Amino acid sequence: MRSRTLAVVICCTTLFSATALSVKGQQEPLPPVKPKTAGEPRVILAPPSLADAAAKNDYVSFAALYNDMKQHGQSVDAYAPLYDLWTWSLSNPTGAFYGNDTYERLARAYNGFAGYIAPYAIIDSAGNTFWPTSETRDFLLARAIEGDASSVVIAAETPSESTASAPVQARVSRNGIRRTKPISAPRVVAPAAVVPQPKPVAAAKTGTPPPPPIETVAETATVEVPAAVPVAALQKKPWTNGVFMLLLLAVLGVGLFAILMRNPNENTLTARIIATEKLPAPVEPIRKVSGPIDTRASGSPGSGEPQQHSPSAPDRSHRDGDVLGLRR
């Protein structure tokens, strides 16, 4: 009994001290949380231009910008030959090269084109001359930046809407039969903010005022904290305190130690008391036995009747007898 009392006292002491510590920790307030203000810096992405997209070899952005500007009535005449040639090159199996017809159209449309493209000409085994589309695009881009718009139709076959949606085609040879099979275009991840911006040269040429710049605000990863959130709600929970957990473990350990250190004879005596309660025989006063108990020589009245059960506690005597070895 003394050890049990001691354990209870220790538990109460440690619990009280742990509670006091946690309360003391909460008395120091955290720094106040300031709500997000409107004056935070924002990243403004400049919309790409047609020249930028073409220089970066980004056809999808270029085509999207071109079509968008055209739908809004902005002048894209300077970039029309480049758009036509680029779109045609992506819709043709050998679109990296073009033949004599396109070459003659370009040579008629632009002075100096023949001299520019002549070193890049490629002559095949049959003597046919081809010209590269890539270098021609560079030439057309430079002319478009200068604002030199050509009214000549570059591509002999302007792709229709159906082929524009699936511009990539390839000849598939199977069993000697050559056929043309449309292949879906490679999916291109366009920039999140594709905002048309007119070319200054083109705008000055047409005399139309440029549209107001559109600010594209990138999404920031900041989380807005409302100002009404109380500070106490944001404080650390007391049960997450390491000191508290340590004390709790200490209390549990002390309690477990006290249970383990109890005198095992007390269990035996308690069982005997329980078993004796049901018998009418006079009960001897309980005395703590210092030495081991000899169960075989026990004169307990209940030890010889393990099968007798009382309605109020039908199995307790039987269970205790088994546990304590009294039935033997």
Next chain:
Amino acid sequence: MKTIALGLVLFVLAPAVFAADAPAPQINAPKNGNEWLKLSTAEKLYWALGYAQGYAEALDKLDVTSGPTSPCATFIEKSTSSEGKVTGFELVSGLERFYAEPANTVIPIGSAIRIFLLQASGKDQVTIQELIDTARVLGQQASVRP
């Protein structure tokens, strides 16, 4: 005797001295789209011709050494029905189309050719897109790696 020894030493060292003046020519094959786009069209075409010829040579060697029912024979049959039918002009045009998307420029050129050939053979777009996504990740990792 000393004069002869000195002459021999100068004779041996002279080529090394003169060779140090002129840097050794160095041209590397393009590894990915970024390097591919730096080439001129003529360079792309000749590279594609060499690539196709090397591929055909390798297939011929496999054909000689493998049996008719071996996995190599199946691979040869599939390869010759796709790679073997693409001309240099078509290969250059296909790579130009493939690398017209900036996100694809990190993809190694060998993977780009295989994807292009699968596209040309009519492979479904879902599979093609999965291959492209995987190739982008691998290409990105390869570009970060020194």
